[in-house]
Amino acid sequence: MAMPRPTAAQLAYGSCTVIFSTLAMLLLSQTTSGAGIAIIAAAALALGLLVAMTVPLSGKRPGAMEQPAAPREPVRASVPAPAPEPVRERAAS
Numbered sequence: 001m002a003m004p005r006p007t008a009a010q011l012a013y014g015s016c017t018v019i020f021s022t023l024a025m026l027l028l029s030q031t032t033s034g035a036g037i038a039i040i041a042a043a044a045l046a047l048g049l050l051v052a053m054t055v056p057l058s059g060k061r062p063g064a065m066e067q068p069a070a071p072r073e074p075v076r077a078s079v080p081a082p083a084p085e086p087v088r089e090r091a092a093s
Contacts, residue, residue, distance in 0.1 A: 006052065014052030018044050 006014075022044040031037060 007055070010052045010055045013055050014048040017051040018048035021047050 022041060025040045025044065026037070029036065029040065031040065
């Protein structure tokens with residue numbers, strides 16, 4: 001069974017989560033060691049993956065046609081006829 005492709009929303013949420021969580025954890029921990037940075041990067045990647053996989057997916061697939069349940073009748077708006085304007089003639093000078 002093939003895995004479905006990620007949507008644009010999943011990619012965007014996951015990427016933003018990785019970037020912002022990495023920056024926040026590096027700033028808060030103030031670590032300078034290579035091991036600490038690697039642990040923070042791995043944690044941020046895991047968090048980004050978790051966020052990307054939990055983004056709610058809509059039940060509609062792109063390009064799918066929606067079938068109406070029953071044919072609908074057109075809506076008819078009733079607009080009153082415009083009132084006739086009096087004819088205005090220019091006065092001869």
